[in-house]
Amino acid sequence: MARIAFILLCHKDPEAIIDQARRLTRAGDYISIHFDARGGKETFETIRAGLADNPNVTFATKRIKCGWGEWSLVQATLYAIEAAEQAFPRATHFYMLSGDCMSIKTAEYMHDFLDREDADFIESFDFFESDWIKTGIKEERLTYRHWFNERTQKWLFYQSFWMQRRLGLERQIPDDLQIMIGSQWWCLRRRTIEWLLEFTRNRPDVMRFFRTTWIPDETFFQTLVRHLVPETEIRTRTLTFLMFTDYGMPVVFYNDHYDLLLSQDYLFARKISPEAKELKKRLGDLFADTGVSFQISNEGRSLFQFLTGRGRDGRRFAQRFWETESSLGRNRELLMIVCKKWHVAKRLVSQIKEHSDIPCLEYLFNEENTYLPDLGGIEKSLEKRTRHRRAWVRMLFDYFDTDRMVVCLDPQGLDLIRDFYSDRSGTKLLEIECDFTDDYLSGHAKRTGLASDQTPEDALQRLLPTIRADMVHESDRIRDAEFEHYSRISQSKTPEENAAPLARFLGISEDEACEIASMHYLFSD
Template structure:
């Protein structure tokens, strides 16, 4: 069975470190600790004293002063790894942790997972080709030598960097190494760790190269694992659940995140708030528990993005430059059916096709498989359709050889509605207002990735009011836009009233409108 040696890099909060070591080793696993040499010496002495009687805990023989972005973090990791390899000969896996990490599964689950997946788990993407780095230095992290810490000595850091650029002192990466980049929170098998240590002793040139790269903890292990281990034995992911805000800051978890964390397809989570004492207590007890079944829904990242985005939803109202001179045609008429319940809109437009012979396309800006004809490639992806929306719709008019066309849109697509309604063609908009049961909202949350099949009931109960308000907000924005040709079809309205709205929207007789509205299951879920 898997036996894990946790590699813990830490620099503060001795109480939390002592508790973390006790919790993780109680289930038979091990821990090697590197405590930053810059930190309070009294804290380090206390940790050593408290854990002295625990045979499953060891310490890096040499402590280094660590700085963010420096080689010192890699050196500290290697020192702790070397101590773990020597102290724990039966350890099968080595798992990198920080003091802010905690297990979100039981030891039983973790061991079974590693037994069933004989792979190294490390995120590693091509340094130069991937888009992993979002801001700041990219290739210059590698091709120039960085001797100073950007945060502690910014003047020296940038003076050295700019002088190297001025005098053309760029260097090549090691000729036989493909530099990779990814999260520093990995889990590697023993044979992989041993090969890495052998490599560090044999390849002084590579070690010297990484010694002066910037933020090497995101590249060193990621590169060596890919260099030493066959790709089929590597899972390109981290087993530690972590998220970053849209400002690039790590998301912190608190007491009320317990159920959500357990539902994620990860073994650990980072970062747990120091103030989340109840969460720490519950997670600490969890690791040693047995017989617990986890229902993984894995909606965490989508859910976070959705909830935090409600307060600052940005929309584009200006025309794109390639659309400025384009038009659908002044004599054409575009009929937009807007409904959040897609099946309701599809039933209605199917009736419109049947009773009026007006061609219709369903949710072409939302569904990849919208049944579009071959239009020379512009229809291939949602991105292309949205970027060239007017050109696409104009081509549909021409393909169907019609002056009238029905399209389905989602209420969230207000920018599309405004763009199309501003065209020289006549654009008419029919909004369908539906009732949303809790069951429907749960299904909607699952369809869009805000929840999974096993999302806890408590999480769903807390989420449903937000989703309901969000749908109401979408409808309000459409009505606030004050479109000149606008009709509202309501599920709660009398059949005769809705039939009258259909007649006006389609410019057809009352008899034709009645036939369009003849399906008694139009609003059924």
């Protein structure tokens, strides 16, 4: 059975470290601790004394001062690994953690998980081919030597960097290494750890190289594991659930994230807020429990993007080139139907087609596979259609040889509506107001990846009010924009009541409009 030696790098809060070590060793696992030398000798001695009676705890062979982005983080990890490898011969796996990490599964679940698959879990993407690095220097992390810390010695860091560049002092990457990059939170098998330690002793040239790279904790283990282990035995993922905001800062988890964390396909989560006392207690109690089953829905990232994206209304400060150089045409009229329930808008469109000769197109800016004519390739992707929106719609007018056309849009596309309203063409807008039952919202959450069939019902029920409020917000934004020639039909009104706004929108008689609106299953889910 799997036995885990946790490799813990930490620098503060001795009581929390003691609690974490006791918790993680409760089920027979081990822990090796490197406490940053900047944390002080007295604090470290408090940790040693608090864990002195625990035989499943050891400490790094040497304590050093650590700095973000420096080799010291890798060296501290190696010191902790060496101690664990020597002290715990029964350890089958070595799992990298920080003081901000907590388990989100039981120890029983973790052991079963690791027993099922004989593999190393580590993010390992090609350094040069992947887009893992989003900002800042990239190749220069490797090709120049970095002796100073960019955060604490910024002037020296960049002076050294620019001097090397001016003098052409680029260095070669070791010939036999393919440099890889990924998260520093990994889980490796004992055999891999033994190979890695042997490699560090036999290859001083590689060690010299990585000692002066920038942020080596994202490349050192990732590169060596790929170099030493067959590709078929590597899973390019981390078992620690972590997310980052748009500003590159780690997302912090609080007391109300308990259900969300348990449903993710990970063993640990980072970062847990120091203030989340209840969450820490519940997760700590869970770790030692047995016979617990988990419903894995794994919607954490999509849910976070949805929740943080609410209310971020885009702003544009200048026209796109296709807006200044292209118009739909002064004598043309674009009729836009806006509805969150796409099937309702599509049913209305089918009725309009049956009762008129107006060309109608369904969600051409939202649905990749909606039916469209062949217009030379621009129709093949949503990105192209949206980027060249006016030129694209003008081509559709030309294709159908018409001056009037109906298109369907999702309410979130307020910027599209504004763009078309600013054109010289005539523009009308019809909003279809629908009722949103809990069953419909649940289905919507699952279709869009905010939830899955495995999402616990209580967690889903807490999400529904947010989704409903988001849909109401989209509709309110459209109404607040006060577009000219705006009409609205509603599920709560009779076909006769909906006939007048529909007639104004299509420019037909109310009798014809009433016939269209009388479709008996128009609003059915």
